Amino acid sequence: MHRIVILLSTLCCAVTLMAQPALPPVFAQTDAARMRADAITRVYLAPVRVMQSHGATRPDVLTRITNGQTELGRNGMCLLSSAEGDTASITLDYGRELHGGLRLTLGSSSRPEPSLVRIRFGESVQECMSDTRNTKPCVGYSTDDHAKRDIVVEIPRDGQMEIGNTGFRFVRIDLLRTGVTVAIKEAAAIFRYRDLPYVGSFSCSDSRLDSIWLTGAYTVQLCMQEFLWDGIKRDRLVWIGDMHPEVATINAVFGYSDVVPRSLDFACSEFQLPRWLNNIPAYSLWYLIIQHDWWMHHADRALLERHRDYITQLVDQIDLTVDSVGRFRANVFLDWPSSADKAGVRIGVQALTVWSMDAAAKLCHILGDSAREDKCRAVARRISSHIATPKKLRQAAALMVIAGCMDAGDMAERYMHGIGGFSTFYGYYMLEALARAGRYDDALDAISRYWGGMLDLGATTFWEDYDPAWGSNANRIDEIGNPARKNVHGDFGAYCYPGFRGSLCHGWASGPTAWLSRHVLGFEVVQPGCRTLRIRPHLGHLDWAEGSYPTPYGAVKVRHERTAGGHIKTTILAKPRGVKVITDR
Missing domain, CATH: 2.60.420.10 (Maltose phosphorylase, domain 3)
Known part of the structure; x- marks a missing residue:
């Protein structure tokens, strides 16, 4: 398996090097080996509205994009002023979900020293106003897991600062020191995306x-x-x-x-056989289905040949995992809502295996490996001849239909x-x-x-997760709303995504x-x-x-x-x- 990993890793490095822009001549040619070009487009977006403000003068000027250049003074800027015993705040809505961060362009403040602020990003307006709990995720709290979104930082006067790298639509800025005024010329979202x-x-x-x-x-x-x-x-x-x-x-x-072959290369390098991809056996089954789908759409022979050994050795591993009566002898998982129905999940993984073996058989045929093509067909037959019917698990039943193990009408x-x-x-x-x-x-x-x-x-x-029942008597994600009503983002969710930990762009x-x-x-x-x-x-x-x-x-x-x-x-x-x-x- 070492040869596969080295090949894929080398390829990723080669792609990175080929994509390098021309560097200034002060850099040596050898410096390219320690640089990586950014494939992502970056633009600045002004917010579309001010959701809330306290202690703010001219908050609406922040809904206009400017030239982004710092200037001395405060002329025409939004002022956040915290009185003694009070703090100032403003909450901004950028109109839709974005990936990136916040770029503040600042004027003159009331003090020469940097001013302490709290910046909170939110996929919902309630999330950017929530408290953070970074221990066990729970309903009603947000988390900084995987991306820092609740940040206390000092900002300069007459300068610029970039903060955060996460998914968000809303930003709240709190001025934490009392008796301070800061001037904000622009509070632009840094929007990072592939320009496609x-x-x-x-x-x-x-x-x-x-x-x-x-x-x-x-x-x-x-x-x-x-x-x-x-x-x-x-x-x-x-x-x-x-x-x-x-x-x-x-x-x-x-x-x-x-991005698709690049991600497949990465995953197979990170999770070397005999490990299952993402340490989830079913995800290795999905890999084979993805490879076949990608082949049908793009006939990407280079990707297929690059993954030849991984595909064929994975087929061997699956063959050893499925016993003589079609049972999948490894941990089984479909999705979180199905996880309580162990018997149903096991049936669903069997159906997913049949589907993946059909895809793998076609891949092996393309690769000219008739022995493994036959092996794939044999694994599918072992399962199909013994697979049961789930009592009530719809996820498993749907996979059985797609795999040809159940009549769709029934x-x-x-x-x-x-x-x-x-x-x-x-x-x-x-x-x-x-x-x-x-x-x-x-x-x-x-x-x-x-x-x-x-x-x-x-x-x-x-x-990431949704239940239509959540919408009953609940505040929308883009309204501060009625405190007597549930918040559709923060007050629901289960498993690994309760409350504001739930992803709203999945x-x-x-x-x-x-x-x-x-x-x-x-x-x-x-x-x-x-x-x-x-x-x-x-x-x-x-x-x-x-x-x-x-x-x-x-x-x-x-x-x-x-x-x-x-x-x-x-x-x-x-x-x-x-x-x-x-x-x-």
């Missing part, structure tokens, strides 16, 4: 679905930092299971991005009643199972009510974006590298839908319209050379 064209698109006769598609796309774009993260506030890590819906969204919106009738009780991660696979059952209107309704429910509560990105929640492109627009990749696409739309109750899908050759664009007779008319609006498009109409 939205090659894919989606619009339809239901504007709510349009908003959901775009919100999922933006959620993943924020998570596409130097590596593909789970969330921009927390955990800021490469979790391979989380990557599956993220990669599906990237394929549907942005097309090829080096699953929909037995398990798919109501929304909630699952993570925003596994909601994607519920939608996929409903599509296989032909229940497109049910899936569209679930998207509108479940993911749309987050929008109704002020979301601009999709959350890439695994983006499934509806990929699903709407795949099933409503009907884009299905038939031949590796998107050489052949099948267009098979399912509008459900919609009157029309239009959109585009990225391929290595350019975007394919279609429009579907329901005719007076109830049929669907499909028009190919754009098709690049090199792509064959098959339609049923």
Whole structure:
């Protein structure tokens, strides 16, 4: 396994070196080895509104972007003044979820020494006003886990300062010393993101679905930092299971991005076999599915060859883990809401193994390894011939449908009643199972009510966890609200994400974006590298839908319209050379 790790690590270093900008001539050529170019775009954004202020003069000037240059004096600036026995504060709303920090441009203060302030970032306005508890996470408190978001720092007069690196929409600034005045010319968010064209698109006769598609796309774009993260506030890590819906969204919106192979390289270097990826066996199964999905969309032979040994040795490890009666002899995990149903989770992991072995068999065939291709098929047969039916766990039932271990219609009738009780991660696979059952209107309704429910509560990105019941008599995330009501961010959550620890920008929640492109627009990749696409739309109750899908050759664009007779008319609006498009109409 050492050879694989060295190869992947060397490649990551080579990519870094090739991306270096020209350095000033005072640097030696050898200095490039200790530098790394920043792949992330950086812009400054002014807040859109002042949520709250106390002891502030001219707070609204902070909603204007300036030239960002420090100047002597206080002319036209926001003044924060703390009287004796009191402190001053201001809370700013930047309009939507961002990744980055805060850049303060400061004028003259009432003292020559730096002034002590407390800066709190929040994905909700309540979070930036909350107290921090960095011991055991609990409801009602925030945490600095993975990213420092509650910072006490001294700021200079007549200067500039950059503070923080996290996910946020709101910032609160408290002046901690009494009898002090500070002048703020600009309080700009430092917005860090990958500047990518939205090659894919989606619009339809239901504007709510349009908003959901775009919100999922933006959620993943924020998570596409130097590596593909789970969330921009927390955990800021490469979790391979989380990557599956993220990669599906990237394929549907942005097309090829080096952040995906870069993250796969990193994960396989960090978790050498026989360790499971992220120390979670199911996440190694997701890795194989991601590799096959990426191959179908991009035919990235270099990535596949680079991971040849890892893939084939992982197949051997899975073969040894699945016993003669199809039991997966390792720790099992799907998502947190399912974790109490141990028997159901075990069945779900068996189904996920069948799915991953189908993907791995195809990968081994491409790699010319017929022995391991046969091994994959044998593992899948061992499980399929013994797998049970979950009593009530919908996550497991959905995976069984996708893996071909359960009839989709039976699953929909037995398990798919109501929304909630699952993570925003596994909601994607519920939608996929409903599509296989032909229940497109049910899936569209679930998207509108479940993911749309987050929008109704002020979301601009999709959350790590959500239950529709949270919205009953609760304050939105973008309103200070009524203290007698629950706060939808701080007063809910469980498992590892209670209270404000919960991430409000989590890439695994983006499934509806990929699903709407795949099933409503009907884009299905038939031949590796998107050489052949099948267009098979399912509008459900919609009157029309239009959109585009990225391929290595350019975007394919279609429009579907329901005719007076109830049929669907499909028009190919754009098709690049090199792509064959098959339609049923």
